[in-house]
Amino acid sequence: MGVSSSYLTKTEVQEMLGVNAFGLWRLVRKYDNFPQPTEPPYDPFAAFGDNKDPEEVWDGTQLYRWAAKTPEYSHRGALLLRPLPEDLTPGRWGGYKDTVRGPALDWHTALGTLRIVHNDDRQAAADVAANLTKAGNPDGVRVVCALYGDMGITGPALVAADTAHPGIEYEAGWGDVVALAGQPLPWWPDLLRLPELIREWKPGSPAAVAQVPSNRTEKILRRVARNDAFDVTSHLAVTDMANDIRNDRTDSCEHENEIFGRDRYGESPNPVVIAAVPDTTGHPLRSGGDREVVTAGWRKLALSNHPDAVAALEVAVGREPGLLPYGALTEVPDRPGTIVERWARRLTMCDPTAAHAVLAHGDSAEAFFIDPLTDMPALRTSGRGGKPLWRFYVPLSLPANGGELASVVLHHTMWITTSDGHVHPAPCTPTEHLWWGNGGGDRPSEAAAVVDVLLDDLAATVNLREHWKAPKGLTTLFNEEHKHGAELTRATLLHARMTPPRQR
Known part of the structure; x- marks a missing residue:
């Protein structure tokens, strides 16, 4: 998507404009708006060369545009940026052609043959133009256009590449191409840019009615919905999400x-x-079913050890993690003598479930665990440098059992100690992250919001949609730079909550 960059050496600039070295020197002085040379793109292998100063280069698109807009050199500039002939003979449709970037439609116009590739991938126009040039351009195409992926002033934005200089892309106007073609041009929505539909199109054809193809995630969920290894509740859960994906695409x-x-x-x-x-x-299609039924289905899939359950869970984590019984994914180093070690002593080793497999995310794990108090999965693995670390999902809420928040310990994440002697990772929603200090953004207010709720009810389920409304005193406390391992007692937290921040 977009116009790809290209750079021209001094020799290439002279060839494009049809001038010698003196002629280029004259141009620089004659035209105040003549493009200035720039530094060449970074070359990682240049350090192994002869250490010469890099040669000056010019931005190919900028120079090509300049030439098209300058009367003296417009015949050497971008074809679709030159002034259009006053009396245009309407073009005619030339059928479709298969290209290296998919089917294209040809239009025979007053400027020659224009080929439009209905593709918005990066460098699509340049690749098709270069491939034509390499093959000798048997169809006599002068310009290849591809989609920019956005809306322009006169219609869908276009990227163009002339076969005379296939390596240089530039933006072109849909309205100009329409004027050359002599009629409005066809356009397909992204998900219906199917080769068979483009090949079948002809001027005057009614819009084709086509099924939106299923994407990878919908196919995975439909497969799981047909798998008898799972019960009806899990089938309902994955079908609900698959339907939602299909509805979104349509x-x-x-x-x-x-x-x-x-x-x-x-x-x-x-x-x-x-x-x-x-x-x-x-x-x-029907979606957004009973929340309790859907979440129950996903909970069963998370506890399964079937490969299809892993595939489905990966989709859910990326699309709607709130349906899963897990909070934010968290990593902390495994260091003896820390609060992490106190928590880890409670963990129970277990066989891996789908939740563990998604948690591992392709990394090797030394062992898999479950927290018996919160049912949160955890694993031990090696991080950068081979140092061991814990990776786990934090809970959405904590078991209370009559206890209350005793303190908060800050060690790579926020930990909660309770009056009945337990240690827990602080609960957090799946898409948030708890931190402290001047970490940028609004993270301290999220930590403050969690603590504010837990001070009153240890078993509360946190909701961070309005975390910025947390007590200012708590937010100020967590905005301070605390060392890893710092412990904030209940008294400290209560005092901060009732203390307004100082006026600056």
């Missing part, structure tokens, strides 16, 4: 068609032909 296509095909404000409609619309039969 909605995305409809939304894109609305944006790219809608009328421009106060002007004529965008010169766009919507070439495909999603099949909305049965849309939307």
